[in-house]
Amino acid sequence: MADYIMNNVWQVWAIAAVICLILELSSGDFFIICFSIGAVASAIGAAIGLNIYWQLAIFAAVALASIFFVRPIALRYLHKNEPNRPSNADALIGRIGRVTETIKTGGYGRVAIDGDVWKAVSNSATDITAGSTVKVTDRKSTIIQVESTTSINE
Template identity: 60%
Template sequence: MIDYFAANLWQMWALVAIVCLILELTNGDFFIMCFSIGAVCAAVSSALGLGFYGGLLVFAVCSVLCIFFVRPFALRYLHRNDDARVSNADALIGRIGRVSEPVEAGGYGRIAIDGDDWKAVSADGQAIPLNAKVKVIGRESIIITVETVD
C-alpha cells in the first residue's frame, strides 16, 4: 500500500486539499483555504514527478505565500460590508412577527419570528392580543420591544 501512495502521491495532496476545503466551510476566515491552495500546488508538482519532500516544500511555500498575499485580498474583497452587517439578535430589529402569547399591558408576552419564540414587551405599554402582527423595534438582552403593525 505504501508503494501505491509513493507512486500516486498527487492523490494524497488532492485529499489534503479537499479536507482543507471542508474545514474552511466551518471557519470562513480564509486561513485554511491557503493550505488547500498549497496542497493543490503540491498535487500538481507531485503529478509532474516531484517527490514527497519536494511536494512538501511546494506545499509549505505556496501556503505561506497564499497566507501573506491571497488571504488579505480575499478578506478585503469578500468582507467589504461586515461593519454594516448585523448578526444574532440584532438582526431581529425591523422584522415582523406574530404574537404567540398575548402581551399584557405593562407586562410581557411571547412573539414568534421564523419559528423562534421571543419574550417581548410592548413599546407603548399597551396589551397586544394573540395572533396580532408586530414589528420588532428594539432589544434589551433577550427581551424584544415590539409595536403592532396594521
C-alpha cells in the first residue's frame, strides 16, 4: 500500500485539491482555494517525477503566491469588496418577484423569485392579486414580507 501511494503521490495531491475546493464552498473567502491551487501544482510536479521535497516546496510557493496575487483579484471581481455580503434568504431583501397566489389582506400568498416560490405576507390594506409585481422588504424564517411595486412608484 505504501509503495502504491509513493508511486502515485499525484493522486494524493489531487484528492487534497478536491477536498480544499469542497471546503472553499463552505467559506466563500477565496482563502482555502489557494491551497487547492498549490495542491494542483504539486500534483503536476509529482506526475512529472519530482521528489516529495520539490512537491512540498511547489505547494508552499504556489499557495503563498495565490494568497497574495489570486485571492485579491478574486475578491475584487467576485465580491466587489462589499463588507456585508448577504447570502441565502437574506439576499432576497430588495428583490422583485411576481405574485403567483393572491396575497389576502392579513393573510398569506405566494411569490416567485428566480424560480423559487416563497410564502409571503403584506401590510397592504388591499389584496395583492396574482400576476402583480412586488418587492421583498423583510424576511421572517421562510416567510417574506412584500409590498406592491405600484405603491412604490406612486
